[in-house]
Amino acid sequence: MSSEGDGARATRRRGTELEAAILRATWDELTAVGYARLSMEGVAERAQTGKQVLYRRWRNRAELVLAAARHRFTAIADDIPDTGDLREDVLALLRRMVRRFSDFGPDLVHGLMAEAGDLGPEVREIMTGVMGTILERAARRGEIRIEAVNRRITTLPADLLRHEMLLTKDPIPEAAIIEIVDEVFLPLIRARGERPPV
Known part of the structure; x- marks a missing residue:
């Protein structure tokens, strides 16, 4: 079975489903540990995916966190x-x-x-x-x-x-x-x- 990366789940998520799961996990991780301690690795683990999946969409944590905030609030x-x-x-x-x-x-x-x-x-x-x-x-x-x-x-x-x-x-x-x-x-x-x- 193919995987999403180094932290694959049994059921592969794709596209908007995967992105929404990552953005929710990002906000949850931010709430749990704060911005200074937030890491791509921590978000990936919480989202049950690989960190390379995150890096394919967002270059760094600032872009990821901003995307999560926009997902949660109206721009x-x-x-x-x-x-x-x-x-x-x-x-x-x-x-x-x-x-x-x-x-x-x-x-x-x-x-x-x-x-x-x-x-x-x-x-x-x-x-x-x-x-x-x-x-x-x-x-x-x-x-x-x-x-x-x-x-x-x-x-x-x-x-x-x-x-x-x-x-x-x-x-x-x-x-x-x-x-x-x-x-x-x-x-x-x-x-x-x-x-x-x-």
Whole structure:
């Protein structure tokens, strides 16, 4: 009988069934041992498969854990806020990020941030795309001049919130979210919007 790898089961699982089992095992292992102690070997053993099966799908534990988190929770990019107002959209997005911080827990968030370099560039582009959509909608409503917004400004709210998350294990207060939007992001957007096009 053929095997899945060095930890084969009697009944071979394939495709989505196998992947779902691995992702569930990853989350269970994360809950049991924490991010720092999580290993591909431990996940493979819990999933009753071989670690090479994992490495064929995910290059490292950061990618595996992120996939497990996405399997468990709805992705922020799948439900981009659209309130009809730029301020409210950005506040809603940051609040979702804070809820995700709470769902994941600081151990996981800090672990993934520390290993962000192990994640592919497409992962880092997700929030850029989400904010880009919010800003494009605001531009169509006449709230901003999209040409005045560069990449750094586009990612600024999420970057500042991630910085808050990195520095704490406590819940992020609502006041911090409002400060990022009202005292940093929107004034910067408005100041650039007042400049004549180059």
